[in-house]
Amino acid sequence: MLREQQLDSLLITHLPNVRYLCGFTGSAGVLAVAVSSKSHKWAFFTDGRYTQQARDEVSGAKVVIPRAPALSAAVEWLRSQGRSHRIGIEAEHVSVATHRSLSKLGSALKLQLTSGLVERLRAVKEPTEVKQIRAAVNLASSVFEAVLPEIKPGTKETAIAAEIEYMSRRLGAQGMSFETLVASGKRSALPHGLASQNPLPERGFVILDFGVILGGYCSDMTRTVHLGRAGQAERKMYRAVLEAQLAGIKAVSPGAKCSEVDNATRKVLEKAGLGRYFTHSTGHGVGIEIHEVPGIRKAAKVAKNSRKRQKRTQKQGGTQLDTLQPGMVITIEPGVYIPGKGGVRIEDMVLVTETGCEVLTPTPKEMIVI
Numbered sequence: 001m002l003r004e005q006q007l008d009s010l011l012i013t014h015l016p017n018v019r020y021l022c023g024f025t026g027s028a029g030v031l032a033v034a035v036s037s038k039s040h041k042w043a044f045f046t047d048g049r050y051t052q053q054a055r056d057e058v059s060g061a062k063v064v065i066p067r068a069p070a071l072s073a074a075v076e077w078l079r080s081q082g083r084s085h086r087i088g089i090e091a092e093h094v095s096v097a098t099h100r101s102l103s104k105l106g107s108a109l110k111l112q113l114t115s116g117l118v119e120r121l122r123a124v125k126e127p128t129e130v131k132q133i134r135a136a137v138n139l140a141s142s143v144f145e146a147v148l149p150e151i152k153p154g155t156k157e158t159a160i161a162a163e164i165e166y167m168s169r170r171l172g173a174q175g176m177s178f179e180t181l182v183a184s185g186k187r188s189a190l191p192h193g194l195a196s197q198n199p200l201p202e203r204g205f206v207i208l209d210f211g212v213i214l215g216g217y218c219s220d221m222t223r224t225v226h227l228g229r230a231g232q233a234e235r236k237m238y239r240a241v242l243e244a245q246l247a248g249i250k251a252v253s254p255g256a257k258c259s260e261v262d263n264a265t266r267k268v269l270e271k272a273g274l275g276r277y278f279t280h281s282t283g284h285g286v287g288i289e290i291h292e293v294p295g296i297r298k299a300a301k302v303a304k305n306s307r308k309r310q311k312r313t314q315k316q317g318g319t320q321l322d323t324l325q326p327g328m329v330i331t332i333e334p335g336v337y338i339p340g341k342g343g344v345r346i347e348d349m350v351l352v353t354e355t356g357c358e359v360l361t362p363t364p365k366e367m368i369v370i
């Protein structure tokens with residue numbers, strides 16, 4: 001990929017990418033790779049806090065604990081390898097300030113912005129990664145089951161979130177993939193409703209959306225339960241979202257376009273007259289980070305002249321990001337949000353296989369009335 005981009009080196013500063021490439025799980029470090037026609041050399045730079053950890057974790061790269069800041073030491077090293085003429089940096093993850101200080105390190109330095117190179121590799125999971133993801137998904141599902149009895153009118157949303165997070169840690173999670181969402185009653189119409197101090201109502205939907213990190217990999221799941229008797233409108237709404245979710249899963253197979261999967265969920269909700277209340281995309285990749293490529297959404301409208309360029313970038317590294325491939329792990333999470341009333345979302349994690357897909361989330365999806 002680097003040769004295709006005519007780069008002779010790359011500075012990897014985004015920590016999830018560093019972790020993916022060399023195994024380091026700490027919070028500070030820079031990985032550098034120097035490319036030549038015959039071979040490439042890897043070196044990892046961190047500080048004194050991580051001397052031991054880097055030695056234990058890093059594989060495939062020389063570990064350096066420099067006196068200077070890691071980034072400038074990495075550039076120095078590239079210079080010493082004679083590979084500092086065209087240095088790739090991760091444009092999405094380098095701050096303006098870092099870019100400025102890199103530029104100051106030498107006028108001969110030619111920085112080239114790259115975008116999503118390592119992320120593209122990460123989109124297709126190795127079997128060991130799928131195993132980790134599966135374990136995270138299963139842990140979260142058992143948390144959901146354990147937390148169900150706590151969901152009752154009068155309990156604060158934050159208390160439910162606290163229960164979910166406490167239970168996750170008790171079961172061995174390293175942390176949560178993102179801030180736990182608990183949105184009840186009218187708040188369930190907020191697609192991204194963080195748990196508030198509101199007590200759960202006597203009657204209404206409660207959306208629970210959460211994920212755990214286990215072994216460095218994230219999980220993500222949403223279930224919507226109903227407190228009190230559910231009326232016909234609520235049942236219809238829930239059924240439509242579930243049907244949309246199942247249609248989305250059915251559309252997942254290797255070679256399918258992400259936009260087709262998005263369209264499959266959207267079509268069901270449109271048919272049910274709820275299309276305009278489905279205000280986000282159908283899903284996203286999940287792995288070391290909670291939101292990864294590919295995005296399961298409508299194809300972006302691109303101007304004609306940039307289409308060629310886009311095609312070219314998408315092909316780099318062999319992973320075309322608008323098409324599903326075996327090994328990708330994505331979410332399917334359609335939702336309906338009616339302002340002033342409430343909302344429903346159902347989210348599973350799905351592995352793209354050679355023949356179709358496998359739903360990783362084991363939690364049942366029939367409407368739970370409490």
Ligand code: ZN
Nearest residue numbers: 209220221222
């Ligand atoms: Zn989610």
Ligand code: ZN
Nearest residue numbers: 220331333347
């Ligand atoms: Zn999600």
